[in-house]
Amino acid sequence: MIEHNDDSLSRLFAPRGIAVVGASATPGKIGAMPVTLLRKYGYDGRILPVNPRVDEIQGLETYPDLDALDDVDLAILAVPAAHAAAALARARVGQIGGAVVFTSGFAETGDEGAALQARLCAIAAERRIRLLGPNCLGFMNVRRQVYATFSPAPANGAIAAGGIGMVSQSGAFGAYAFSMARDRGLGLSHWISTGNEADIDVADCIAWLANDAHTRVIMTYMEGCRDGEKLRRALATARAAGKPVVVAKIGRTQAGAQAAASHTAALAGDDAVYDALFRQYGAVRARTVEEFFNLGYAFDTWRSPPRGKRLAVLTISGGVGALMADEAVDAGLALPAPSEAAQARLLARIPFGSARNPIDVTGQAVSEPGLLLDAVEEALEGDAYDAMAVFLAAAGSSEALWPTFENFARTMQARHPGVPLAISALFSPERRRALEALGCLVFADPSAAVKTIGAIAAREARDEPLAAGDAAPGERLEETYNEVRAMTVLARAGIPVTPCQLVASADAAVAAARDFSAPVAMKIVSADILHKSDVGGVKLRLRGEAAVREAYDAIVQAVRRNCPQARIDGVLVAPMAPAGVECIAGVHRDPVFGPVVMFGLGGIFVEVLKDVSFRIAPFERPEALAMIRDTKGHALLQGARGMPAADIGALADALVALSRFAHRHRDTLDSVEINPLLALPAGQGVLALDAVLAGRSADKGT
Amino acid sequence: MIEHNDDSLSRLFAPRGIAVVGASATPGKIGAMPVTLLRKYGYDGRILPVNPRVDEIQGLETYPDLDALDDVDLAILAVPAAHAAAALARARVGQIGGAVVFTSGFAETGDEGAALQARLCAIAAERRIRLLGPNCLGFMNVRRQVYATFSPAPANGAIAAGGIGMVSQSGAFGAYAFSMARDRGLGLSHWISTGNEADIDVADCIAWLANDAHTRVIMTYMEGCRDGEKLRRALATARAAGKPVVVAKIGRTQAGAQAAASHTAALAGDDAVYDALFRQYGAVRARTVEEFFNLGYAFDTWRSPPRGKRLAVLTISGGVGALMADEAVDAGLALPAPSEAAQARLLARIPFGSARNPIDVTGQAVSEPGLLLDAVEEALEGDAYDAMAVFLAAAGSSEALWPTFENFARTMQARHPGVPLAISALFSPERRRALEALGCLVFADPSAAVKTIGAIAAREARDEPLAAGDAAPGERLEETYNEVRAMTVLARAGIPVTPCQLVASADAAVAAARDFSAPVAMKIVSADILHKSDVGGVKLRLRGEAAVREAYDAIVQAVRRNCPQARIDGVLVAPMAPAGVECIAGVHRDPVFGPVVMFGLGGIFVEVLKDVSFRIAPFERPEALAMIRDTKGHALLQGARGMPAADIGALADALVALSRFAHRHRDTLDSVEINPLLALPAGQGVLALDAVLAGRSADKGT
Known part of the structure; x- marks a missing residue:
């Protein structure tokens, strides 16, 4: 594999000379188009057609093969798949910077093509040639007039x-x-x-x-x-x-x-x-x-995207303002109202309009050219908005009003560069371009304007470095863990887990229960038993020595009776969980991106609504918080249904810890599922109540 | 109020003569535009300018007021709000068919304007004149060249x-x-x-x-x-x-x-x-x-919309096909694959394409003009699809391929009129129009094509008559009902309710429990107690005479102690509910549409996710089923999480019964909430476990 190097791509994408292997004089052939385009658009480097069968193509001298050329930054290969490797093999080491391979018939067609592609790659690698394609339309460097493509699209217009x-x-x-x-x-x-x-x-x-x-x-x-x-x-x-x-x-x-x-x-x-x-x-x-x-x-x-989500909507139609407000809510934008004082001044100016946001200046704007700008100056007082969307209705097409609108856009840009502007109206192409040159967006559909602003404002372009995680990989994971060992491993990774003990006798169970000084849950621990309740392997809310002792015996007997073949690791004793919101956190291995952390709320949120969010490990706290916010059910964490708000910060910390653990063990981790991960009331943290952890052998394929 | 009568509107919208009150010769005045437009577009009826101050407007003789005219189908009022009523008052009874009032300054401006509007209406009603407006842009009857508007939009182009x-x-x-x-x-x-x-x-x-x-x-x-x-x-x-x-x-x-x-x-x-x-x-x-x-x-x-949701997608780009498939799923469309035999024949023709749906004929379609049509003929074998979306990529702009595409659209329309076609490509306006004339949709954005098809196919245009409900209103509802009486009323309305009895002694409670031969729940019945569990007013899972007797006494004592002031109707005894999916059904009174039925799944679906659907009462079974399907949580009714599928048919019947009840009592019903309405496993029906019913006095305003 060739080492990635920006310089090699720069040489390919901005070549001073271009060889066209398989150049053709026949219009319609893929070897004809790049020569035609390079000449049509006035490429100022050398164009070197390679074709052993003719002496001249489009007035240019031809060469029999690549070996006949001096050093060339770019070679375009427009020859059948079966001949491509041989054609490239004629190049000397270091002679050719990069090659664009147009032709199809490679890996996309099956095993035979894949073999041709592998051979092509090997020859390119030997000669230190970067490859674009095969089976591609090539590229264009518009500023340098490099049209290394056989797409007819640029032939139809620049x-x-x-x-x-x-x-x-x-x-x-x-x-x-x-x-x-x-x-x-x-x-x-x-x-x-x-x-x-x-x-x-x-x-x-x-x-x-x-x-x-x-x-x-x-x-x-x-x-x-x-x-x-x-x-x-x-x-x-x-x-x-x-x-x-x-x-x-x-x-x-x-x-x-x-x-x-x-x-x-x-x-x-x-x-x-x-x-x-x-x-x-x-x-x-x-x-x-x-x-x-x-x-x-x-x-x-x-010039610069909005810094936040506060949108001002200004229209000359209250109805369309409402339509835009609907879209703004859908797009996650906020529509704060101007200050009370600004509203009062606005209403004095537009008595039949609306001074809240959307601001409706009504048809009055058509008869009073100064009104639009005045209204905006009132509304933008202070630093109240991050972007503005204006709807001009059919008045936008008015010849008489054009100077007003042009002046409006120009003044806005000069006075409020921090409040980027989108205008919605039916302008002619020339007028649209004039407004765009002022840095103003123009849309025919007012909803599209608002939706686009929303998508841009929602982008979380945090200035964070790439989270690198711990450089050193952690110790090798085993392939199986019972729940007690899984919890121990996760606790070491910084995830709060419920205290629990694995015991092998009724006496030990009683001692463990005494340590917790609370009612306990007891559960059989065995990799061979999936549905533990069904076989009598679970007892809950046990209080006092007698109850614990009796439960231990009952569990062991029931399991021996119902699953005589099961290997049993012991019985788990843990305090009954406090009240909290049940969440699920997990990790799975994506074949392309490695360990991916999942978060969701428990029960129907995950099982019926598939309401979960993902992030690639590792990540930091802001990402973990965004991940929690991404789920629809997160309202439940904020204290819905009469519950207290949950400890979202601690939940985020647990996800960060899980992501670091997953990244550290990326080579040998198969999956983690913490279910439930209990989010306790704010200030009280989180608690993993049960977990499944599975490793994989490092040499397994994806 | 004028009686609604189509003929009166027909006279207004297709007038043989038009009076323009406040007609003006000054361009830009709202009284000038209709005369200008009517003349510009060659309206073939009489144009009668009314203006006492000039003799002639745009070459037409003027009249001093409406009284000076013969009968006229339409009068346009382009005079200030303060003068509009007086101008219309000059008309004789039966003389004027309808009036369009352009001017603003009426109800939209406040109380004073509302009074002007009321006076205008009264005068129109006396003279049997239908009114369009006021504060409107008028109307256009394009075929008859009636431009009764002052909008400049039609002046800018026909x-x-x-x-x-x-x-x-x-x-x-x-x-x-x-x-x-x-x-x-x-x-x-x-x-x-x-x-x-x-x-x-x-x-x-x-x-x-x-x-x-x-x-x-x-x-x-x-x-x-x-x-x-x-x-x-x-x-x-x-x-x-x-x-x-x-x-x-x-x-x-x-x-x-x-x-x-x-x-x-x-x-x-x-x-x-x-x-x-x-x-x-x-x-x-x-x-x-x-x-x-x-x-x-x-x-x-x-020509005809799709009859179902089965979409065939055909592209010359597999990637864009996938993009369209994504949109199809979002839009609720199905993408069934062609038959195995058809797929085999397709693959023989397009070895590097895809024969499933989306069908990718690859760039091969560009070099083989017949391929598109051949592929479609294979795919459309049988009655497998309701609509087809085709993406032609940049090839759509090709001059050379236009005859192929035009022939494709023409042939499709002739051979498969039942499979409406949408093509996505960048055609020139002329070519777009040519395809549209063949009944083919053209979109630049392939996703917009699919989304539009989805919205049209999702439309449930059932051929049902307007559900009229029972013509006779039901008996007058009282303002309050306790839960037992509410359940009795709903049971009479055809909604299955859990059997329950209101008892006033421990003996009666025991007798009631014996009747149910199952464990029972007991609950205090009092309009003054909201949270019954909190005051010891609820006991569950009671079995046997002693337990029932003890529970009765405990409930009554606890409530007397905790709520000494509460009026108590008695204690409700009901069998414990079987297992089922908890739903909620309700009715509220919309000020515009009257009783509206609500449906949702219980718990977080309603409370956190606001996942509910509405229908205006009354409605029939198909509507009730659609209403259930409209909720996201309805997957739970189909047997998610290891539960058996619920009796959705019975649930629909209960909603229909509720809608009929609500419609029958529309004058005196305030609200109903059945919570929970338990959906039992398929075949076992539904059961209302608790209900709140409130009436209102019929003479209350909205």
Whole structure:
């Protein structure tokens, strides 16, 4: 495997010379398009067609093979899969910086293709050539006029150079996104399709774009990835560089995941874990193509994203204001009202309007051009809002009012740069662009404006370093633990567990119960017995020596009678649990991302509603708190149904401890389930009442 | 109040002559615009400007007042609020069919304006004039060139005549929607803004459009309504006429409802009840302007909506297919796979594609023009699908492939008219229109295509008559009932209740317990005691004479000691309940829609998750079943967590019985809460274990 190195990607993505192996003069052939595009858009480096059968292509001298060339930064391979490796093998070590392989017929077609791909990779690695593809549409460096692609999309019209770096695993999606970006007037820095990802993958491109001076926003389409840790580092790099990442990732639902699995050769991993990763690193996930573009557009157009979730809505239609308020609530935004004094001044100005938020200046704004700006100045008094959405209704199309609106956007940007502005109206394309040039978003649909602001404001782009966890791996875990040993291991890891003792006699049980000075629960401990209550293996609320002694004997006899074959480790004695909210915490091993921590509330929340949240281990307290907040049931922890509020801080600490434990033992941990993890009232901590812990042998495959 | 009569609206909306009171020659005045528009668009009836101060306006002879005219179907009032009533008072009884009042300054501004509005209504009623407005933008009858509006929107460009009837309470929203419809190439039959709704409201317009031969689809924007029963009848009329209704109604969230309340004078009622109403009558609710138009567009373009939820997805990009599958699941659609045989034939044709659903024909479709149609013919074998969504990626923009795509859409429509088709690609406006003319939907965003199909397919347009309930109102309810009497009343209404007896002595308690031949629960019955357990007023699981006798005495003594002031009706004796799923059913009185039935699962489902559904009483079994399905927790009734499936049919019957009871007693019922309503295992029915019932005096206001 080639070592990842930004310089090698920079050489590939900004080449001073490009060889086109399989260059063709026949329009429509994949070897013709890049030569056509490079010439059409005025690429200023050398274009070197490689084709042993003709002397000249589109007026350029041809070469018989790569060996006939000097050093070249980029070679495009547009030859059939069966010939690709041989063509690349003609390169000398160090001669070629990178290769883009267009052709399909590799790993995506089955074993034979996979063998061809492996051979191609081996030859590239020997010659220190970075590979993009195979089975990809190539890439474009828009600012440098590098069109190393055979997509016809750029042939149909140029795209503006701009700040969006776009990287798509799928060529079809990428080409579509290119056309949509052009239609929407977005500017791109780079456009990259990664295809089979034999070497360079989406994560490499995200990391590289994060370090690219011309890229401000990264938009990526993913189907899955093989190296979770690399993707995690790439997203952390983008976050550290302050560059928002918008992600469209397929497979949110079971049907989508099945379709994705049948489509992509990549091991996708669990979608919920990707979702956790995106939240964890502040990448914003788009569910639809429309959302994908709305988000990319907003990040690209606004000079700085909102710092919080307080939205001011201003309209000339009270009804649409209410529609926008509905959407704001759905999008997790707050709609605080202006100060009482500001409201009074506003109402003096707009007697039939509304001065609360949404602010309705009514049709009066049409007859009084100064009203909009005056209203905003009143409303924005103090530091009350993080963003503003304005709906101008059909008045937005008015010729007469355009100077008012243009002046409004310009003045807002100058006076309130910290309150980014989105206007919703039906402007002509020219006017829309004029407003966008002022840093103002324009949407036809007022709800889309609010929804987009909500998604951006919800992004938790915490300035945290990548949580590294303990560098040294912990001791090797065994494959099985009974519950008492599991609890002991977790207690050592910093998770509060209920005190419990494993006893082998009635006398020992009595002694243990005496230690706890509270009613106790007793339970058979045996790996062979799953449903312990059903076989008489559990006794609860035992008080006093006689009851404990009797319970011990009853349990042992019942189990011997009902499960004569079961191996018995002993009987567990533990104090009865205090009152609290039953939660569940767990860890499972994701094949791509390693240990993943799960949290949920007990009972129907997990079992019926599947109301759980995930984070990739390890993580710190803010992430653990976000993880708790992500569950719908967390209202129960805040004191619903007459219960006292639970100790959410202690719960977060337990999750952090669990995440560190999981990370430290990532090589030999299979799974943990703490059920229930009891959240006690605030100030009283948490208590693990039961746990299952399983290790795995380190040399097991994924 | 004027009697509602379709003919009077027809006269207003299709007038043969129009008087414009306050007609003006000054551009920009609200009295100038209708004359300008009527002339610009060639209205073929008489235009009669009324203005005592000038002799001629835009070349038309003027009249001093309405009395100077012959009979006229429509009078437009464009005079200040203070003069409107006086202007209308000049009309003779029967002379004017209807009046549109543009001006604001009426009820929306406060008490003074409300008085003006009341006077205007009184004068109109005396003269049998139907009123649209005041404070409205008027209306347009596009086919008849009737532009009775002062909105500048139609002045900026004509809209095509078509099958969409649009009615908006808000003028600003209406004007915006008009412009968006024109931008999207939709055709309108009528456009109506209702403003203050002093007489004609949205419901009147829906009912009238439902009976209009030129209207196929009704799109409406609502803020609230005052006459729930009229709206219900209007939606039922549209359903009976087979005309889909798309509704944008503000106030989904608390913030939106607050904004709506501060904006509209209309009593909005509870948004959840509107939502229930829309579901009940097959109206489709749009959350955003975009959704509003996508739905209207789809209903208008497709010859017939899908008959079910089985979607076939066909793409040339596996990744985007997965994205569409994700959206399909979210939208409640099913993605069944083609038959095994069809899959085998498909795979023979597209070896590197996918033959399951989504079907991925890969880029091969670009090089083999026949492939798309062949693939669809295989997939559609049998009657396997209700709709199809196709994604063509960037290939959709290809000049060379256009004949293939056009032929595809044409052939599909001819051969599979029962499988409506949506194509997602970036077509030019002309090509989009060509496909739409073939009955094919076109979307740029593939997710929007799937989401729209889902919303349309989810619509439950059952062909039921308006459930009328029993015509005769039931006997008058009292204001208070203790639980035993409440249960007796509900039992008579057909709701299975647990047998229970109210006893006044230990002997009677013993006798009652003997009757039940099962362990019993006993509970104090007193309207003055809220938390009965807390005062020792509840004893459970009592078996045998001694236990019952002892419990009776203990309850009575404890209550006397703890609540010496409480009036006591006796002690309730009931058998302990069998195992089942605890549900809650209730009725509350909505100020607009009358009695509304609520259903939810017990415990956290209602209390923490607010997971409940509503329907307006009365309703029949299919509606009750839909109501149960609407709750997220209903999975629990199907046998989650190792429980047997519950008797959902019996649960539905109980809800129907409750809805009939509520409707019959609508004048004197305040509320019912049956909690718990126990759903027993399938075949064993349901059992109301406890109930609260409260009546109200019939002459109380809302």
